[in-house]
Every structure is written in structure tokens, then in C-alpha cells.
Amino acid sequence: MNLQPTIGLEIHVQLDTRTKMFCACELSFGEPPNTRTCPVCLGLPGALPVLNAQSIHFGLMIGHALGCELAPQSIFHRKNYFYPDLPKGFQISQYDAPLCRGGSLGDVRIDRVHLEEDAAKLNHVGVSGRIHGAGSSIVDFNRGGTPLVEVVTEPDLHDAEEARVWLALLAATMRQLGVSDVRMAEGSLRCDANVSLAPAGSGELGVKTELKNMNSFSFVKRGIEAEIARQRALLESGAEVVQQTLHFDPRSGNLTSLRSKEEAHDYRYFPEPDLVPIAIDEEMVQRAREAVGELPATRIARYEHLGLSAEHAHQFAFRPALGSFFEAVLSAADGASPRELATWTAHVAAALGERDPDASALEPAALAALVALVGAGRVAAGPARTVVLARLLSQGGDPARIVEQEGVGALDDDAGLADAVAAAIAEHPDAAERLRAGNAKAIGPIVGHVMRATKGRADGGEVTRLVHERLGL
Numbered sequence: 001m002n003l004q005p006t007i008g009l010e011i012h013v014q015l016d017t018r019t020k021m022f023c024a025c026e027l028s029f030g031e032p033p034n035t036r037t038c039p040v041c042l043g044l045p046g047a048l049p050v051l052n053a054q055s056i057h058f059g060l061m062i063g064h065a066l067g068c069e070l071a072p073q074s075i076f077h078r079k080n081y082f083y084p085d086l087p088k089g090f091q092i093s094q095y096d097a098p099l100c101r102g103g104s105l106g107d108v109r110i111d112r113v114h115l116e117e118d119a120a121k122l123n124h125v126g127v128s129g130r131i132h133g134a135g136s137s138i139v140d141f142n143r144g145g146t147p148l149v150e151v152v153t154e155p156d157l158h159d160a161e162e163a164r165v166w167l168a169l170l171a172a173t174m175r176q177l178g179v180s181d182v183r184m185a186e187g188s189l190r191c192d193a194n195v196s197l198a199p200a201g202s203g204e205l206g207v208k209t210e211l212k213n214m215n216s217f218s219f220v221k222r223g224i225e226a227e228i229a230r231q232r233a234l235l236e237s238g239a240e241v242v243q244q245t246l247h248f249d250p251r252s253g254n255l256t257s258l259r260s261k262e263e264a265h266d267y268r269y270f271p272e273p274d275l276v277p278i279a280i281d282e283e284m285v286q287r288a289r290e291a292v293g294e295l296p297a298t299r300i301a302r303y304e305h306l307g308l309s310a311e312h313a314h315q316f317a318f319r320p321a322l323g324s325f326f327e328a329v330l331s332a333a334d335g336a337s338p339r340e341l342a343t344w345t346a347h348v349a350a351a352l353g354e355r356d357p358d359a360s361a362l363e364p365a366a367l368a369a370l371v372a373l374v375g376a377g378r379v380a381a382g383p384a385r386t387v388v389l390a391r392l393l394s395q396g397g398d399p400a401r402i403v404e405q406e407g408v409g410a411l412d413d414d415a416g417l418a419d420a421v422a423a424a425i426a427e428h429p430d431a432a433e434r435l436r437a438g439n440a441k442a443i444g445p446i447v448g449h450v451m452r453a454t455k456g457r458a459d460g461g462e463v464t465r466l467v468h469e470r471l472g473l
Contacts, residue, residue: 425470
């Protein structure tokens with residue numbers, strides 16, 4: 001069967017405010033359990049919520065970034081369900097009057113963006129844990145009341161990798177806005193995925209299932225892939241897909257059912273009586289608009305227009321400090337190819353790992369000068385990267401002087417290089433014959449021999465020219 005997957009995402013992003021959504025408790029991660037609580041976030045009788053104004057500002061910024069329609073007035077609702085990590089017996093969220101509607105990011109349309117508070121955190125402890133008894137659970141209320149924004153997409157995605165890439169773009173956008181650190185390992189970004197399969201080209205949607213609370217980009221991809229495979233096997237065998245909520249275990253790769261359609265919650269939303277409606281005035285809108293700078297999607301398009309590969313464009317856009325460093329190198333370079341400068345910036349990123357360039361001794365102008373030396377044939381790319389760039393990263397300095405000090409300048413003795421080429425051809429007669437016969441790849445052993453003999457100082461293009469000349473090609 002030719003079945004097409006359709007995927008929609010629901011993403012919860014923890015907002016990087018100082019305090020919780022409806023109380024003055026400071027946000028934290030890794031604090032001792034139940035030390036960041038108060039009567040409001042514990043849901044004690046008589047405690048009244050007070051709205052965090054910064055969360056509204058962040059929500060409006062997100063709305064601008066995603067091109068949403070901002071509501072002139074928005075209200076909160078009580079979303080009723082009973083669970084051990086929800087002390088009030090309801091969650092304050094938004095229902096039919098969200099802060100933002102519509103918009104898009106890339107090719108994916110946004111349905112809505114709304115604000116809500118997070119639940120607390122359940123810790124399940126087995127017999128080997130510190131809590132007595134098998135299957136015990138304890139609740140840490142530190143996270144309860146944390147401000148969240150939920151971004152709900154339209155079902156515009158059709159592939160697990162496409163969903164992973166889009167989620168990474170959204171995370172980079174949130175990080176660039178400064179509204180969240182989006183550390184998935186700490187729960188700052190969690191993703192649910194709605195997945196269905198239907199005959200390709202039918203324009204219909206199949207029965208959807210929901211994957212809950214995936215907390216890494218790779219888990220999102222693997223979970224969606226597993227669910228697509230499960231649904232495809234059911235449909236191809238003539239069975240039906242049952243609407244249900246599922247949990248994906250990244251360790252085993254297994255999917256387990258959490259609840260079926262018949263067990264789905266009836267949340268019984270009704271307006272939150274203790275909070276007045278949010279009136280969005282023009283001053284609030286303007287302040288949010290001015291706080292939104294250049295976003296990753298715009299950067300990607302700009303970099304690709306410069307001729308950068310899609311890989312480098314995404315890498316620099318998703319790591320703003322790396323992108324800014326590349327632009328400084330580009331500004332310092334005199335007519336160098338942006339694509340070549342991007343390649344060398346990627347070399348810098350590989351050498352630094354998770355660290356940003358400003359954590360090293362390398363100056364943008366020094367990297368631009370090194371690329372110019374390579375382009376002029378004064379140093380080969382190999383030693384330029386392994387020797388010169390390594391010293392620039394650790395010590396800084398002038399790349400031309402480092403080339404001289406390290407003795408890694410490109411060979412400019414034509415006779416010496418020609419002798420090395422002759423020796424390489426004599427050492428590899430079979431490769432030389434295959435090259436004469438038209439096998440262009442046969443030059444590899446000859447060039448490799450010259451590079452080893454010259455310790456990487458020979459220019460590869462010049463070696464190739466001399467080989468062809470020597471063989472009369």
C-alpha cells in the first residue's frame with residue numbers, strides 16, 4: 001500500500017522568566033525537591049494567582065516571530081483533570097481565546113500559541129530506591145506552576161526526519177528570541193506528535209495516535225518512525241488503527257498505550273474566575289515587536305543566498321555565536337568566497353566542540369588571513385588546519401608568522417616538487433598506467449605518496465598538474 005504519513009506537533013516550551021506563572025517562586029532546576037513552593041503553586045485554599053507579565057511579553061514575541069495573529073484580548077481557563085502532580089485538580093491554561101493564532105515557521109503552519117502553567121514532576125522509585133516499597137512514587141512540586149508556551153502546528157509534516165529538523169528550527173528560534181533555554185534534557189522543551197497514515201494522494205487523514213512527552217530531537221524522530229512502522233504494519237495486514245495516546249521508550253524502542261479514545265480526558269474547560277482577561281494594547285505589541293531580532297529562518301535564507309551549503313547555513317543559524325563569527329570573518333576577508341570561509345568556520349566549530357569561537361584565542365581577521373594564505377598557495381590546507389589553525393585557537397597570533405615558525409609553508413621549489421612527483425610515479429607504476437588509460441581516480445596513490453614525502457606541504461593542485469605533465473596527459 002502506498003501510504004503517506006501526516007504529522008502534527010504540539011510543543012511545550014518552558015519560558016525563561018525569573019518567577020513562576022502565577023506566583024513569586026523563583027524558577028530552578030536541580031534544587032532539592034519541594035523547596036521552590038508556596039501556597040499558590042501548591043494549590044492551598046484561599047491562595048490566588050497573579051499573572052506573570054513577562055510571560056505575556058514572551059508570548060507576544062513568539063507570536064511576532066511566527067507571524068501569528070495576536071489576540072486583542074485573551075483569557076485563561078481551568079483545564080480540569082485529576083493527577084498526583086496537579087495539586088489544584090486543574091491546570092490554568094488557555095482554551096478558546098489563546099494569545100496567538102495562525103502563522104507559520106518555514107513550510108509548517110501554526111494553529112495556535114497559548115500560555116499555561118506546568119504540572120509538577122512525578123518520580124517513580126522501585127525497590128532499589130530510597131523510598132520503601134516497590135513501585136512507589138513521590139512528587140516534586142518545584143516545577144509546578146512553571147510558565148509554558150504551547151505551540152500547536154497544523155498537520156503539515158510527512159516524515160520523521162522532517163519533523164526533527166523543524167523542531168530543531170523552532171528550538172533555535174526560541175533560543176534566539178531569548179524566551180527559553182530549550183534544554184530538552186532538563187524538560188525546557190517537550191514534544192508530542194500526532195501521527196496518522198492514509199493512502200497517498202487521497203487528501204484524507206487517517207486515524208491519529210498521539211506520542212507523548214518526547215524530550216530529545218533524536219527521540220522525536222525515532223518515536224515517529226516507530227509509530228509510522230506500527231501503523232503501516234496494521235493497515236497493510238487489514239487491521240485498523242485505534243485512536244490512542246502512546247509512550248515511546250527510547251531505550252527499548254517500544255511503544256506502549258497510555259489511554260485509548262474511550263479513556264480520553266474530558267477536561268471540562270471553563271474560564272478562570274480568579275484572573276481578569278488580558279487586554280493587549282499597542283504599547284505591549286510594539287515592545288514585543290522591537291525585541292524580536294533576526295531569526296534563524298531568516299538567517300538560513302540569507303546564508304544560502306550567499307552560496308553556503310544548506311548544512312552550513314543551518315549550523316550557523318542554529319548557533320548564533322558561530323554565525324556571528326562567520327560574518328565577522330566574511331567582513332574581514334578581501335573578496336574570499338563565502339562558501340570557502342564557511343568551510344573554515346566549520347573547521348573551527350569542529351575543533352571547539354560545544355564551545356563558541358569567542359572562548360578561543362582566534363580572531364576573525366586571523367582566520368580570514370589564513371584562508372587567504374591557503375588560497376594563495378603559501379600553505380597547504382592540511383597543515384593550515386592541523387598546525388596553524390590549532391595554534392591560532394590556543395594562542396592567537398599572525399597566521400603568516402606561524403607558518404614561518406612551524407616550517408609548514410607550501411613547497412615553492414619546483415625542481416624539488418617535480419623530483420617528489422617523479423619518485424611517486426616510479427613507486428606506483430600500476431597507478432600510472434591506469435591513469436594513462438583514463439582512470440582519473442588512479443592518481444590517488446601517487447598524490448598521497450607526494451603528500452607523505454613532503455609532510456603535507458605540497459599543493460594538491462600543483463601535484464596533480466605535475467603528474468599529468470610527467471605522464472604526458
